[in-house]
Amino acid sequence: xxxxxxxxxxxxxxxxxxxxxxxxxxxxxxxxxxxxxxxxxxxxxxxxxxxxxxxxxxxxxxxxxxxxxxxxxxxxxxxxxxxxxxxxxxxxxxxxxxxxxxxxxxxxxxxxxxxxxxxxxxxxxxxxxxxxxxxxxxxxxxxxxxxxxxxxxxxxxxxxxxxxxxxxxxxxxxxxxxxxxxxxxxxxxxxxxxxxxxxxxxxxxxxxxxxxxxxxxxxxxxxxxxxxxxxxxxxxxxxxxxxxxxxxxxxxxxxxxxxxxxxxxxxxxxxxxxxxxxxxx
Numbered sequence: 001x002x003x004x005x006x007x008x009x010x011x012x013x014x015x016x017x018x019x020x021x022x023x024x025x026x027x028x029x030x031x032x033x034x035x036x037x038x039x040x041x042x043x044x045x046x047x048x049x050x051x052x053x054x055x056x057x058x059x060x061x062x063x064x065x066x067x068x069x070x071x072x073x074x075x076x077x078x079x080x081x082x083x084x085x086x087x088x089x090x091x092x093x094x095x096x097x098x099x100x101x102x103x104x105x106x107x108x109x110x111x112x113x114x115x116x117x118x119x120x121x122x123x124x125x126x127x128x129x130x131x132x133x134x135x136x137x138x139x140x141x142x143x144x145x146x147x148x149x150x151x152x153x154x155x156x157x158x159x160x161x162x163x164x165x166x167x168x169x170x171x172x173x174x175x176x177x178x179x180x181x182x183x184x185x186x187x188x189x190x191x192x193x194x195x196x197x198x199x200x201x202x203x204x205x206x207x208x209x210x211x212x213x214x215x216x217x218x219x220x221x222x223x224x225x226x227x228x229x230x231x232x233x234x235x236x237x238x239x240x241x242x243x244x245x246x247x248x249x250x251x252x253x254x255x256x257x258x259x260x261x262x263x264x265x266x267x268x269x270x271x272x273x274x275x276x277x278x279x280x281x
Contacts, residue, residue, distance in 0.1 A: 019038045019040070020040060021040065022038075022040045022041050022043075022044045022223065023037075023041060023114050023116070024086075024088075024114070024170050024227060025086075025088040025089055025112060025114040025116065025117050026038060026041040026089070026114070026116060027041045027044050027045050027048075028059060028088050028089070028166070029041070029088065029089045029091070030042050030044075030045040031045055031048075031055055031056045031058075031059040032056070032059050032060065032063070032091055033056070034089060034091060036089050036116055036120065043223070044220070044223040047219050047220075047222070047223045048216065048219055048220065048223075050219070051212060051215045051216050051219055052212065052216060052268075052269035052272075053269075054267035054268075054269050054270065055269055057267055057269075057270060058267075058269050058270055058272070058273060061253050061254055061270055061273070062165065062166050062197055062253060062273065062275075063091070063092075063093065064253070064254070064259070065165070065197055065253040065254075065256060065275050066093075066095065066098075066163070066165050066195070066197075067093050067098050068256065068257055068258075068259065069195045069256075069277055070082070070095055070098040070099050070161075070195075071098060071102065072257065072277075073099075073161050073193055073195075073277075074098075074099050074102035074103050074106060075102045077193070078103075079159050079160070079161050079192075079193060080099070080103045080105065080106040080107065081106070081107050081108075081154050081155065081158065081159070081160040081161065082095055082096070082099055082106065082107070082108040082109070082160065082161045082163060083109050083111065083144075083150065083154060083160055083161070083162050083163065084108060084109065084110045084111065084163040084165070085111045085112075085138040085144070085162065085163060085164055085167055086111065086112055086138050086164070086165075086166070086167035086170070087110035087111060087112050087117065087121075087133075087163070088112060088114075088117060088166075089114075089116060089117050089120055090120050090121070090123075090124060094124075095108050095110070095163060096108035096110075096124070096128060096130070096131040100128075100130060105130060106130060107130050107131075107132075107153055107154060108130065108131045108132070109131075109132045109133070109134055109149065109150050109153055109154060110124070110131070110132070110133045110134070111133075111134045111135075111136050111138055111144055111150075112133075112135065112136075112138075113135060113136060113137050113138075117133075117135075118133065118135045121133025121135075132149050132150075132153045134147050134149050134150060138164075138167060138180075139171055139175055139180055141180060141183035141184050141187065142183070145184070145187050156187070156188075156189065157189055158189060158191075159189060159190075159191035159192045159193070160188060160189070160192050160193075161192065161193045161194075161195060162184055162188060162192065162193070162194045162195070163195050164181075164194065164195065164196040164197075164239075165195060165196070165197050166197050166198075168180075168181070168196065168198055168239055169198045169199040169227075169228060169229050169230065169231065170227040170228060170229070171227070171229075172227065172229065173229070177239055178238045178239055178241070181194075181239045181240070181241070182241065182242065185241070185242045185243060185280060186242070188280050189280075190280055190281060191279070191280065192279070192280045193277055193278065193279050193280070194240065194243055194277070194278045194280075195275075195276075195277045196236075196239065196240060196275060196276060196277075196278075197253060197273055197274070197275035198231060198236045198239070198273065198274055198275070199213070199216075199228065199229065199230040199231065199272060199273055200213070200230060200231065200232075200233065200236065200252075200271075200272050200273055200274040201213040201214070201230040201231055201232050201272070202232075202233075202271070202272070203232050206271070208268075209268060209271055209272060212268060212269065212272065213230035213272050214230070216228065216230065216269075216272075217229065217230055230272060233250065233274065236250060236274055237250060240276065240278045242280065243278025243279060243280055244278060244279050244280075244281055245276050245277070245278045246276070246277045246278065246279060249276055250274050250275070250276040251274060251275065251276065252266070252270070252271060252273065252274060252275075253270075253273055253274070253275045254266065254270070256275055256276065256277075
């Protein structure tokens with residue numbers, strides 16, 4: 001156990017806890033069948049399921065992608081540092097659990113600005129000396145990368161894995177997610193990796209799925225969550241600028257080095273997400 005007092009911000013964003021407003025992290029927790037959410041979060045997820053009844057399967061698909069990526073990057077690429085942005089609430093097979101199964105001393109820092117995530121993140125810290133949790137805003141790269149806990153726990157002169165799993169589709173165009181990612185990528189040392197998943201609008205390539213994507217965006221706004229953007233492939237590729245994508249590139253999540261053959265056909269909403277892993281040469 002390490003001394004968490006010095007790692008805790010003096011005035012944490014936790015003070016902004018409001019159980020009457022939905023949270024991205026808590027809605028995601030509800031979609032995974034978790035218990036760390038409020039009634040307002042469950043109501044938002046119910047609205048989403050009116051358009052995408054299998055959105056819970058999408059969340060588990062996203063989790064499986066994370067597990068496969070972390071296993072690859074530890075077991076085959078040998079990277080032992082992870083910066084997991086917008087990490088959300090702890091669930092099964094978290095990044096540190098997967099990474100440390102392969103490399104026992106792998107260091108992981110989780111970053112999120114949700115108060116409940118902060119509370120559960122602190123609990124993780126008390127269990128694992130190689131894991132830290134930072135309460136910060138992923139849309140401010142300079143603040144994140146300059147955070148004293150991150151700089152103490154990770155060696156940012158050596159390769160690190162930057163995780164953006166299901167995060168940037170909650171960042172609006174006005175916040176310029178491409179510029180946010182450029183700042184992160186430019187700051188990463190050579191040999192680092194970026195893993196990303198993002199809601200996808202297939203546009204003219206699949207008009208019916210595109211209509212579903214736009215309806216999902218509307219439902220999230222109407223429910224008060226305020227965020228959730230299904231972007232085209234070209235827009236998602238912009239977020240990975242400056243990186244060389246590993247094969248098979250930017251693909252539907254279950255197509256990125258699947259664990260085995262499909263046991264069923266994908267639900268329509270499972271097509272509406274892309275993921276990939278890029279390396280900074």
